[in-house]
Amino acid sequence: MDTNQLWKERFSHHVKMMSRYLRLMFNDHLAFALIFFVAAGAYFYQQWLEQVPDTLPVDWIMAVILGLLLTHSPVRTFFKEADTVFLLSVENRLTPYIRKSISYSLVTQAYWLAIFLFVFSPLYLKIYNQIDPQFLFVILGSLIVIKIGNLLAVWFLEKTRDTRLHQLDLVVRLIINVMLVFFLVNDELLLAFIAAVLIVGVAFLNYWNIYQKYSLPWDVLIEKEEARLQFFYRIANLSTDVPDLKHKPKKRHTLVRMATNPIKFQQQSTFIYLYLITFIRSGDYFGMYLRLMGLAIFFIFWVPLLWGKIVFALLFLFVTGFQFITIYNHHKTIDWIQLYPVTSKIRKKAVHQLILLLMMVMVAILSVMFLFATDYVGAIIYAGVGLVFTLLFENVYVKSRIEKMSLN
Structure with missing residues (x-):
């Protein structure tokens, strides 16, 4: 040899x-x-x-x-x-x-x-x-x-x-x-x-x-x-499908209970329940979300100008929403997902709901950070801009991406 x-x-x-x-x-x-x-x-x-x-x-x-x-x-x-x-x-x-x-x-x-x-x-x-x-x-x-x-x-x-x-x-x-x-x-x-x-x-x-x-x-x-x-x-999977990725879920029972308890036990909630558990138990998504949040907080306190803080916070908000669109295909290779008596429309809606929830939570937390890093005015400005950006991003960009992914 x-x-x-x-x-x-x-x-x-x-x-x-x-x-x-x-x-x-x-x-x-x-x-x-x-x-x-x-x-x-x-x-x-x-x-x-x-x-x-x-x-x-x-x-x-x-x-x-x-x-x-x-x-x-x-x-x-x-x-x-x-x-x-x-x-x-x-x-x-x-x-x-x-x-x-x-x-x-x-x-x-x-x-x-x-x-x-x-x-x-x-x-x-x-x-x-x-x-x-x-x-x-x-x-x-x-x-x-x-x-x-x-x-x-x-x-x-x-x-x-x-x-x-x-x-x-x-x-x-x-x-x-x-x-x-x-x-x-x-x-x-x-x-x-x-x-x-x-x-x-x-x-x-x-x-x-x-x-x-x-x-x-x-x-x-x-x-x-x-x-x-x-x-x-795992890093590549946040942007594209990786067939060779081996998923090793983590238990995180407390977080799962906190996230799923408010969800009603009904057919309409099937996929939001699944994707919430996937987000929490998969170290790829949950860990990345925390890291992006931490980096955004760091730049909010480090950047000296208010508009610079807002720009960086919006940038990390964009990356957060962009990275988690791939959760739509997380269970793509599992055949029993197709056996759910639930329409694909509900599945798409669940991804929209999850991304909207993650981005809104991030806007809320970063707004509090703006309160400490700047003042009430800075926090209110970012909260307003972040809310508008989240709604536009989720209703325009996320919608088009999920439609393309569903066709593949």
Whole structure:
């Protein structure tokens, strides 16, 4: 077996799958929203920099966020269930395959390090105005080198099933990485070098005590790879149908009872009952709703101008309504849904009711946040604009999208 060729085939398949779903996810509407979000965010970020206090602990902020990115260093292996049969016998010849997997993981994770460092750069240079901007390349290069050490430390530890060792390794590397970034941004290169040596030491200990003594736990590695793939599928499923998505509902009995108790036990309520439970018990929808709400609240308090707060709040309101239209096809592959003695009109109406409810709840909560972030006038303005936007969006855009989905 040519393991180099095997990795190329799996990498090619992974790239094709990612590109296909990304094209569907970033359609015209979402792409426009993202472009607007980035442009508006950059504008308000620039406005905020003009009044940021010099006492802001940007070094600790960068240390914590970049330290977390350094510590989170999973290695993408593209392993599949069949590998427990076909690759087990050639495990000792997988070194080129693993080397390419680590290289791929380094490139993708270094990209996010560069993005976050780029975002922090204006704030960092504003506070540390004596620092040469060229020093940012030194920081980036150092972060990439340390990322290699973290990737190796994680991979060498993958051979053990002891969760306590994994947790200990995570805590130790997180502390070292945070301090390393803190020393870097403060131009304490000697202390940063010592921290880097400690990361190398952790990787060496994992190699000496774990990697050399055990074989690969194929079931664990395949389970982790499947979990990463399903995580991407869950995100993609919010914008398009993903046939390979495996749904793992969560109980959340209390929330289900609170949401369904007001619903009358009658035929007309069949699908609103089903979709409400689906929204709450599926981590995809409920978790995304909470995250969008949290981001909207953050920008309401962060953006300095009232109209900017309103624009961002409306943007997240739009994304919320847009993302949850796909719940219409959530049970598309379940045949017994078709056996319900209920017309398709009631099913469409249920989706309308759910999206309207979610958007109205968001408008209400964000209006309260406007009350704290601005004043009564700001809260009333947003409540009015948000209500009008919700009604128009639900009656025009959502209606047309559901009609198209029902024809497929």
